[in-house]
Amino acid sequence: MLKMENVTYIYEDKTVALDNVNIDLNKGRKIGIIGSNGAGKSTVFMNFLGLFKPTKGNIIYNDTVLKYDKKTLTSLRMDVGLVFQDPNKQIFFSSVYDDIAFGLRNLKYDKKEIDDRVISAMGKTNILDLKNKPVHFLSYGQKKNVSIAGTVAMSQKLILFDEPTAGLDYLSRENIKNIINNIANEGKTIVVSSHDMNFIYEICDYVYVLNKGQVLAEGEIQEVFLKKAILDKASLEEPFLIKAYKYLGKPLCKSEKELFN
Ligand SMILES: Nc1ncnc2c1ncn2[C@@H]1O[C@H](COP(=O)(O)OP(=O)(O)OP(=O)(O)O)[C@@H](O)[C@H]1O
Numbered sequence: 001m002l003k004m005e006n007v008t009y010i011y012e013d014k015t016v017a018l019d020n021v022n023i024d025l026n027k028g029r030k031i032g033i034i035g036s037n038g039a040g041k042s043t044v045f046m047n048f049l050g051l052f053k054p055t056k057g058n059i060i061y062n063d064t065v066l067k068y069d070k071k072t073l074t075s076l077r078m079d080v081g082l083v084f085q086d087p088n089k090q091i092f093f094s095s096v097y098d099d100i101a102f103g104l105r106n107l108k109y110d111k112k113e114i115d116d117r118v119i120s121a122m123g124k125t126n127i128l129d130l131k132n133k134p135v136h137f138l139s140y141g142q143k144k145n146v147s148i149a150g151t152v153a154m155s156q157k158l159i160l161f162d163e164p165t166a167g168l169d170y171l172s173r174e175n176i177k178n179i180i181n182n183i184a185n186e187g188k189t190i191v192v193s194s195h196d197m198n199f200i201y202e203i204c205d206y207v208y209v210l211n212k213g214q215v216l217a218e219g220e221i222q223e224v225f226l227k228k229a230i231l232d233k234a235s236l237e238e239p240f241l242i243k244a245y246k247y248l249g250k251p252l253c254k255s256e257k258e259l260f261n
Helices: 041-048 070-079 096-106 111-124 140-154 170-185 197-203 221-225 228-233 240-248 256-260
Strands: 002-010 016-024 030-034 056-061 080-083 158-162 189-194 206-211 214-220
Touching: 002 041, 016 041, 016 056, 016 214, 030 041, 030 170, 030 197, 041 158, 041 189, 070 080, 080 140, 096 111, 096 140, 111 140, 111 170, 140 170, 170 189, 170 197, 189 197, 197 221, 197 240, 206 221, 206 228, 214 221, 214 228, 240 256
Parallel strands: 030 189, 030 206, 080 158, 158 189
Antiparallel strands: 002 016, 002 056, 206 214
């Protein structure tokens, strides 16, 4: 549904954040966009969301060059959602229910539809017990789930996750993994930007490696992560499961569960 063709993006101060980048979000169901600080990941998301317009090149949306008129951008918003890295930037309302319902109310869905969707999104993100809780009492991890629920309720075809595991403990991280897998199993496309190589390796099936605004490599997840030279060049660490395979002679597994069972 979305592609980036030869996109260069230059900020006002002349920083070249993206340099002739090609990314095709049809290449996987769960796509990782990885790169060290400043590699250009957020700028990629902003361009895919239509919030930034490429300096050169095009965003291709449903096989045509993205136009930036109100009608096309509204359609893009209905198809593409974003889960912010920091849930505090995404949550506006004081009640969990109202916050998740916000986008749906904006689109003027009827009350029953809103209720069904909010409850379903809360179920999918394991926060049904928080329904009546004021947002300011929630922990960071719980707020993260609320912000994901708000996006899940919109039921967009493609969801971008910006650093979904930042600031989360082991259990919350596992919870996010399950949520993402369940959403992908419903037929949605997930795009995850992250520094957390273990998470990306376990969750994604296809990956783009960004380095200094350029795509350094792309491919099936194991194929890319087995090439240490690429990870070194992009200043990224090898995931634990790749290390176990390469240096400890263990089988090449996609999850810790697989390795230890
Ligand atoms: N508003 C801005 N004005 C000027 N330069 C910017 C702006 N925003 C980002 N940049 C620069 O663009 C480049 C890419 O930044 P971007 O935020 O896309 O990287 P990132 O991969 O998301 O980094 P991080 O992992 O640290 O969030 C960096 O050199 C950054 O300093």
